[in-house]
Amino acid sequence: MQGEGLLIGKRQIFIRFSGCNINCIYCDTENSKTTELGKEYTFEELNNKIQELMTPDFYSLEITGGEPLLHSQYIHDFLKKYPYKAMLETNATLPNDMKILTDVIDIVSMDIKLPEHFKSQEEWEKIYKQELETIKVMESENQKYYIKIVISPTTPVTIINKILEDLKSITSDNIEVIIQPVSPMTLWNSKENLFKISELVGIKYNVSIIPQIHKYLDVE
Structure with a gap:
């Protein structure tokens, strides 16, 4: 079952690829960062x-990781041979690999990471630039996608403002933005920052606040 994002509640079959090209502080699938646990x-x-x-209630494949774009050619060739409806969940830091997949993926769930997700500002700036390039690729290829931003009670509104300014010139107005509060919700003594950021994003985009429902249901 999909526990987050626009397809929340849909029955999906997860294909989890091993290996990741970045190192987020809050990663909730630590085991998938290494390729040593993968099976060919x-x-x-x-x-x-x-x-x-x-x-019978199958909706689509969920192609995730780790970072599935590291395996873009395999994914492309598999879906060409077996054309399942498929969603790609990605950190969106490999724009050239995204180009390979736009003819076989139905929808992309992409993250925009925040500085608080990394150990240094320099690391974030490099990753963020790649994410914007991936958005440009998807826009040029008419790839359906939505943006997910994981925020905390202390996420600065200023960084959200910067992201919105950068997105303004490269995205269409009908893009969906999911604001995902970091889990567990017991961290949120106040929801003020959550709603403030949602209101800000809502000036430009369709916005939803969606927590990770699978954690409430205790579903892996």
């Missing part, structure tokens, strides 16, 4: 696994 599948073996999990 032929296209046929992967399709067989999907079919074993198939149910």
Whole structure:
């Protein structure tokens, strides 16, 4: 079951790729950062696994990681052979690899990371620049996508303002932005910052506040 974002509550079959090219402080899938825990599948073996999990309420594949764009050619070739409806969940830091996938992915869930997610400002600035380049690729290829921003009770409104200014010239007005409060919600003694940021984003974009529902349901 999808526990966050626009497809929340939909029955998806998760394909989790190992390995990640960045190191977020708040990562909730630490084991997926390394390639040592991954297992290789032929296209046929992967399709067989999907079919074993198939149910009548199946909505789409959820292609996630780690960072799935590290495996973009494999994903592309698999979906060309087995054209499942598919959602890509990505940190969006590999714009050239995104170009490979725009003809096989139905919707992209992409993060915009914040400085608070990294150990240094320099690290964030490099990643953020790559995310903006990936957005340009998706806009030019008419790829359907939405943006997810994970915020905390102390996320500065100033950084959200900067992101909105940067997005203004490269995105269309109908893009959905998901504000995702960092879990657990017990961290949020006050929701003031959450609603302030939502109001700010809502001036330009369709915005929703959506926590990670799968954590409330205790679903992996």
